[in-house]
Amino acid sequence: MIKKISFGVLIFSVSLLAASAQEIDVRERYEGLNALVGPNTFFDNHLTGFILYELDSGWVHFEKNSHMNFIPASTTKLFTFYASLMVLRDRTNTFRYVEKGDEITIWGSGDPSWKYNILPQPKIEDFLSKYKKVNFSSSNWKDEAFGYGWQWDDYYYAYSAERSPFPMYGNIVMFRNVNRTPQATIPAFANSVKTFEINSPTVRRDFHSNTFYYNPRTYTNPGPMLPFVTSAELTAQLLRDVLKKPVELVDLELPSTAKIFNGGDIKPLWKEMMQESDNFIAEQILLMVSDQLFGELNSERAIDYVKKTYLRDLPDDPKWVDGSGLSRHNLVTPRSMITLMEKIDKAMPRDQLLQLLPQGGINGTLKNNYKAPRPYIFAKTGTISNNHALVGIIKTDSGRHHAFAFLNNNYLNKASEIRREMEKVLLYIKANY
Structure with missing residues (x-):
């Protein structure tokens, strides 16, 4: 009996020592991270929000201002990505149509692919070749060419191409x-x-x-590359030039019985949107979500629906106004971004998600940043003047996957300086978590 009690005491003592050592380790790691991103550091010169969350354990390791709202810039595309993942699944809606003899009437569904040479091409010409005449209607277009809060003087740049129901050539001309x-x-x-x-x-x-x-x-x-001014008339003209057949602009309401032409796999669009941060593709994906939900192209209505359904349990209600993040009216808290990342991680295999996100030192908008012998940062970037954000997943040396949201607003430094200081924080996490 004495031996058994002594052995039990020994086990209890060892457990206490292990727990104590673990507590010390957790505290030391926290203090090390706090010394890089906490009070009286570089990140106190401007508004910074940061949160580190271990995906598999659900443990929040560190947070700073995670309850405050920040301009997310292009990390807004993560909302668009998740909406399309939930609503569109794996296919694109290119247009809806009604056949009548040797004529066809089409309504655009927002697919940005046709004649946009960075994307796989839907076989539209082949499909329409059997019809003698094509009618085009834009009656399902319930939106504006520019998003809410876009800067007027961006009209000249390819990253601000107009939105439209049936885009061609990426709505840019070279x-x-x-x-x-x-x-x-x-x-x-x-x-x-x-x-x-x-x-x-x-x-x-x-x-x-x-x-x-x-x-x-x-x-x-x-x-x-210059964006061109879109219109239903121009779309009809472009269709005539490509199809080499009569195309008439008509004003017909979209019937509920219209069929859908699916252009193809949505994954190439996701990849271009996430890795190269293509604003035009992001906006058009959000319009395709609206088309799938309501049979009309209305980004505001689509956002409202997604927020009230798939995103109703976010810690804080985001102000989400466009698909791309061009607007400074977008506002989101870091902890809501973490919840969004967790939702995305659960909605698709993690290895596929890591392949879609830009990888540090490898591809996309992170090709020249966060370099390492093996990529450890898989994240969406967001940059507009005086604002830089990075939201995604970090794989640490211990093999663990942590979601993180790192948002910086209202700084006067160069963006390269912000990234350099952020890298110090992320390298510490890589080595210690």
């Missing part, structure tokens, strides 16, 4: 330098190029129209 004269890659704009006297090596677009200007004396650069 120019070739042919004998020092810009030549549009889209035939519809062949006669839209004019000259002006402003000293510019490239082509510029008029603010309100699809008139493009260049200076014959200074023009040397065939770029840049």
